[in-house]
Amino acid sequence: DAKTTQPPSMDCAEGRAANLPCNHSTISGNEYVYWYRQIHSQGPQYIIHGLKNNETNEMASLIITEDRKSSTLILPHATLRDTAVYYCIVRAYLNYGGATNKLIFGTGTLLAVQP
């Protein structure tokens, strides 16, 4: 699985959009970009994933560059409850029952939403 690079920390004002970048310059054609977050003292929580098209769900939007070497997670209206460590993970197509099921977490970005 490709390696990702994220800034260690970011601040965002409550109510504003939070834009979290991720570099994955060695991503392969069959690798998806996943985002999870971990709120303090809780288990990681799935946010969104994508392959090459931009994706949006009720939690966030994921913008993937055309060359797929970087992506941005957008929380459109950040709240205090969005303060968490956000992990960007690249992962190959699921090989059902195989070793690609695992998530390889990096150090993530600590997003602090300020009141």
Place this chain on the structure above:
Amino acid sequence: DTAVSQTPKYLVTQMGNDKSIKCEQNLGHDTMYWYKQDSKKFLKIMFSYNNKELIINETVPNRFSPKSPDKAHLNLHINSLELGDSAVYFCASSQARGPTDTQYFGPGTRLTVL
């Protein structure tokens, strides 16, 4: 209705003891995982079971033995506990649908070895 639950939430024990952590999921998933998060907050896969069969076994000491009595349960037994085993252990589950899956994590078990 907790999707992935773990017991106990906290576990404090002495070095050399044997302990177990239990995990249950009510999502109907066929794959379950154990992850370890150390004091530096690095989160790393330990094991994965698919339909009660071990499919991922990272370089974990053989003092750690996962057991899956059925698809809804994955327990972790640890023998001869060491100080370095102190960590938060997370259970997760997923169901493969097409080329991707989403993993759902439990609340974690904080293990402290004294």
